[in-house]
Amino acid sequence: MTASVSFSVVVTNYNYRAFVCEAVDSALAQSRLPLQVIVVDDGSTDGSPALLAQRYGGDARVTLLMGENAGQLAAFRRGLEQVRGDVVCFLDADDCWLPEHLARLGEVFDARADVDFVFSDLELFGQQQARMRYADRAMDLGYTVVSTYMLMHWYGAPTSALALRTPWAHRTLDLPASLGAFWRLSADNCLVFGTSVLGGRKYYQPTGCVRYRIHGNNGWWSNRTPTNEYLNRFRSCGLIEHYARTIGLDARCVDFAKQEFKTKPAPSWREARRYAALVRLRRGSWWRGLERSLAILAAAWRRRGELPVEFKGLS
Template sequence: MTRFAVIITNYNYARFVIEAVDGVLAQGRRAAQILVVDDGSTDGSQALLTEHYGHHPGVRLLFGENGGQLAAFQRGVAAVDADVDVVCFLDADDRWQPDYLEKIGAIYDQRKDVGFVLSDIDLFGNEEGRIGFAEKELDLGYTAISTYALTYWYGAPTSALSLRLRYARLCMDLPPQVGATWRISADNCLVFGASIFGARKYFLPTGQVGYRIHGNNGWWAQQNRTTTFLGLLQSRGLIGHYARAAGMDDSCLELAKLEYRTKPEPDWAEARRYIGLCWRARLPWWKRLERILSIVRSPKRKK
């Protein structure tokens, strides 16, 4: 059975963090490890956590100087036991319902080929609603080439992400000059890195992840043309770093048709992405056309 480690990262969320930790402790399927990483909070979080969990056998507290979300992720992943299979991440201002680990655990138990599971999120607090990658459960297959060439984001916010430990370690192996850019948006490192390093991805709408909206923390509220451009530019740099570590270059475009075939039920938007990738491959035009036609004629594509 899949063994889970849960990394809860906290920075000045004393008013929320106990609810987050208690939600993990209340899971119907227990985590093998619960690691609470406090990133140098100054609001009394550390004293509060020590009071509640300092002697709790199922919770390990990791305190350190403020270094940002990525540094907290790195400290947490470094502390995960070697016999753990999957690492889950939870922001201290979010919460899980009791069946979250049971639901994603069923996928990891049954599908040893799946390396990364993302869930939908339910907004609560100052806003309500649901955000999900798709309308229903979906095997996304492999996504390395699409991510590499298109900067496509096969992901979700931090609290709805989980991945096998080997991928988490690869994603967190970043030099300081790269990591500095992702100090406070480390979920991008997990999403992009897992794709490039070859994790098969799966979207599972669990209805179990609560994403708290408070202040101005909704990422959609912060987007404009400048931030969109800079975000994509920085994402290209991050993906480029991971690609070099994985030994990927533009020759991977020749494999786009094969990556597409790993997706059991791709929609037309996904098909269009891979048609474009096939056309960009460094192959004779007739070979590129042949691969494009194989995608267009694919019987498994959803209408």
């Protein structure tokens, strides 16, 4: 019988006094109880530290870490230092979970010792209502090194929908100070890109339980200007290159795109097209590149057992 993994939850807060208790309470109310809930307050000035101390100071289930403002990446690291669970989940203080979230994640981690990183869908609420999802079904994404390195594809979700085995969190957050300074915000990029480039196996498990609050203070959501989008891509490129250098990875990895695609048991047609484009970047004749692309698409066709939507009507 497969052993059940234990979960640690790291809640990071900066000036979200109005929301943070809802986030912490949602972690404590999980049907599959976490081993620990760690709340990191990143130097809030809105009364959050006093509220957290009053509400949870005597609760043995909660570890409170207070400190000076240093940004999201530093808060992740401070929380991770206290983690004892097999799997760590990060929860933004303005978000919350429905009670079955950890149970649904556990279904994957318990059954699949080879899966290192699981991410979920999100339900937007507050100033906007919508659902964010990576796919319309659960999906074993296999390995994603080549696709991430060559195309900067983001196999993940915002912070509150991420879970990864604790050793992988340590590996991805082990960054030099010169690089870490760029990730005071959007540090979930470190978890997402790092796990991909360093060779973790990824899985998409829609739980329907992550509630992502849209409000005026959302740094990522409210600042999606062309300049900020460019700067985020620029920083992400440097982050990916850092992880690649630590394992000696370079553009020659494109030669293994076909082998990486084979690690995906039932890829989507979007993923098949992505790898069909990747294999054409390999050295050699354009005709050989086209053959490789068609081989990828044919393999996806056989494994899915159906024609892609765009091909229906042409058979």
